[in-house]
Amino acid sequence: MAQNAKPRLAVWKFSSCDGCQLSLLDCEDELLAVAGAVEIANFPEASRAVGKGPYDLSLVEGSITTPHDAERIHRVRRLSKFLVTIGACATAGGIQALRNFHDVKNYISAVYPSPEFIETLSKSTPISDHVKVDMELRGCPINKYQLVEVLSAILNKRKPGISSHSVCIECKRRGTVCIMVAQGIPCLGPVTHAGCGAICPSYNRGCYGCFGPKETPNTESLAAQLTGLGVSDPDIVRAMRGFNACAEPFRKEGEAHER
Amino acid sequence: MSAKTIKVDYLARVEGEGGIHIRIKGREVADVRLTIFEPPRFFEALLRGRNYSEAPDITARICGICPVAYQMSSVQAMENALGITVDGPLRALRRLLYCGEWIESHALHVYLLHAPDFLGYEDAIQIARDHPAVVQRALQLKKIGNEIVAALGGREIHPINVRVGGFYRVPAKSELTPMLDRLQWARDASVETVRWAATLPFPEFEPDYEFVALRHPDEYPINEGRIVSSTGLDIAVHQYEEHFFEEHAKHSNALRSVHKDHGSYHVGPLARYNLNFDRLPPVAQAAAREAGLTNVCRNPFKSIIVRGVELVQVCDEAVRLIQEYTMPGKAAVPVVPHAGTGYGCTEAPRGILYHRYRLDEQGIITEAKIVPPTSQNQKQIESDLRQFVASRIDLPDEKLTWQCEQVVRNYDPCISCATHFLKLHIERD
Structure with missing residues (x-):
């Protein structure tokens, strides 16, 4: 209570795979230290104890895809002093934002035999479309060391x-030779936000953009490079329409290659 | 007449969003509903038009807890459609990767999600205050599982190294052998986990389940096998949809699977154990026997012991796979896309995970079907709740509510998967 006023932490889930909040439980060496430094007041994936708000820090995972969640996020905002969105769903709408390019009715009937039981919005949108966000942490999934850094900084x-x-x-920092230049492997690294530590190229694979666009990305120039490597327009569209398909620069570049 | 509702609006210590709603009329259970309000994400629809090669990365995003399971079932289905066989060291590496996910997932569920119910704590952080050594053991076990996934997959959640045909890059043996010491520790810690779990208090509860799991000629089922059941079903993976279908209930954003002419069925650790005890290595069988288990275990609360036995099995197997590993010359079998239909089924930590894809001549996905373990268990979970509440109708609401949550958590449900969870609500009227 008041005598040991540790900052109070809440973790919220919207439409997502749970992977980003799992990153907190994946901090095996730091978890008990984090639990010592903050009061974990609301974290349903880890505890059935729920402490009432307000909360000093809220971590929000997932995108807004239902009418109910579009209202719930406002309550979360009201209860939170500082709100950090974690992961591609919360910051860009996630892979489920691929519905934004289609008629959602066709999506529902493709999956569910009784579409009338399903209540959903026609678009999957990031948290920042709905409420003020104080900080965003990118990635699909987020990097757990970045999460610990954000917690520690706050x-x-x-x-x-x-x-x-x-x-x-x-890649330069870890000494990975450029796979696009040296091997001709298509790579989204030049336009993608740092944070993962450049894992894919070190595994002989092109970056697929799971951390979303970097600041001021030149997607047009990259697309020209990809075309030069023999990547077809439909494949450029697919590359832009991944886990951050509705992040503005990726959305626009995808549309430019769609006829 | 007395009437009441027991409800949990947002079930904790499960993956995803759902709840429980139970209505009691007099001394009868009138209605039981596992409500799944995890928003639908329409994976089967958004996969249409994507390249066959994208399926492992896209389907991994169905679940942050078991992404490897989705990658393994999807590559198996794609390789089936394209007529490719992945064997030898590449197959062994995939199995090792899967062992890593099982260790991580089982350690998480046994200690952090399930154990607090048996010990009367709200969460594992509270356990750590009174029993720090137990939680430290859990975290170190979980960590070695994650280490395997990160070593082979590039990172713990949504690994990047799995592709149709094999991997993007295969490790040298020297990258894996440093994990051997800690894996041997983990095997011992898993035996200790089984001993510890056996001391927990277990309610008397043994439903007459139909168990469904994979079965392989000489392995404990993880990444391959025929689909078998305790009522004598024995089919190839591609026959799955001839025997099982999904129904859609109004209170749920998940589809519930039913075994034709049989009804609900049970997948997961308990099903695998009952159908494959003879495939466990001696060290795991011995741990089970020492814990007082025979080769049959029908008490779902004891799934915490069985997960411990499976931890022994996968740690033991990971040690063997690393010891026997030789680096293959090629990281992947070449793939030439063509039209076809492919089927895949592997054992996710929570039970069988079925995938089917249809591809056009360019290898573009034209149809996808995915049946996760939790939607297969959903009807069984409701049936368990009904039976469990009926025999304990006089318990005080608070106690009954917590025990009902435990009945659900016995299944380690992954609601994110099933929706593609949890509120508990007991109503008496």
Whole structure:
């Protein structure tokens, strides 16, 4: 209570796979330290104890896809002093935002035999379309070390060290030879936000953009490079329409290659 | 006449959003509903028009807890459609990757999600205050599982290294052998987990389940096998939809599977154990016997012991797979896309996970069907709740509510998967 006023943490889930909040439980070496530094007041995936709001810090996972959630996010905002969205669903609408390019009615009837039982919105949208967001952490999934960094920064009232440059810089840092230049493997690294540590290229695979667009991405130039490597327009559309399909630069570049 | 409702609006310690709603009329259970309000994400629809090669990455996003399961079932189905066989060290690496996910997922469920119910705590953080060594053991076990997934897959959640035909990059043996010491520790810690779990208090409850699991000629079922059941079903994976179908209930955003002419059925650790005890290695069988289990276990609360036995099995298997590993010359079998239909079924930590895809001549997906374990268990969970409440109708609401939550958590339900969870609501009227 009042005598040991630790900051109170809440974790909220909207439309998502649970992977980003699981990142917190995946901090095996840091979990008990985090639990010592904050009061975990509301984290249903980990505890049946629910402490009433307001909360000092809310982590929000998932996108808004139902009328109910479009209202619930406002309550979460009212209860939260500082609100951080975690992961591609919360920051860009996630893979489920592929519905935004189609008629959702066709989607429902493709999956459910009784479509009338399903209540859903026609679009999957990021949290920032609905309420003010204080900070965004990118990734599908987020990087757990970035999550610990954000928690630590907020607890210590400092700015978190989260870079917004491209995956290319991370490849240079870890000494990975450019797979697009050296091997001709199509790669979204030049336009993708850093944070993963450039995992894919170190596994001989092109980046597929799961951290979304970096600041000021030149997607047009990258698309020209991909075309030069023999990537077809439909495949460029698919590359842009992944886990961050509705992040503005990726959405626009995808549409430019769709006839 | 006394009437009441027991409800849990948002079930904790499960993956995803759902609830329980039970209505009691006098001394009878009038209605039981597992309500799933996890929003639908329409994976089967959004896969249409995507390239066959994208299925492992896209379907992984159905579940952050068992992405490897989705990757394994999807590549198996694609390879089936394209007529490719992945064997030798590549198959062994996939099995090792899957072992990593099982270790991570089972350690998470046994200690962090399930154990608090038996010990009367709200969560594992509270357990850590009184029994720090137990929670430390859990976290270290979980960590070694994650380490395997990260070593082979690039990262713990949504690994990036799995592709149709094999991997993007295969590790040298020297990248894997440093994990051996800790895996041997993990095998011992898993035996200790079984001993510890056997000391927990278990309610008397043994429903007459039909168990459904994979069965393989010489392995404990993880990544391959025929679909068998305790009532004598024995079919190939491609026959799945001839025997099982999905129904859609109004209170749910998930589809519930039914075995034709049989009804509800049970998939997961208990089903695998009952149908495959003879495939467990001696160290796992010995741990089970020491814990007082025979080769039959029908008490779903004891699934916590069985998950421990499976932890012994996958740690033991991971050690063997690393010891026997030789680096293959190629990271993947070449793939030439063509039209076809393919079927895949593997054992996710929570039970069988079925995928079917139809491809056009360019290898573009024209149809996808995915049946996750939790939608197969959903009807069985409701049936368990009904039976369980009926025999304990006089318990105080608070106690009954918590025990009902436990009945659901016995299944380690993954609501995110099933919707593609949990509120408990007991209503008496």
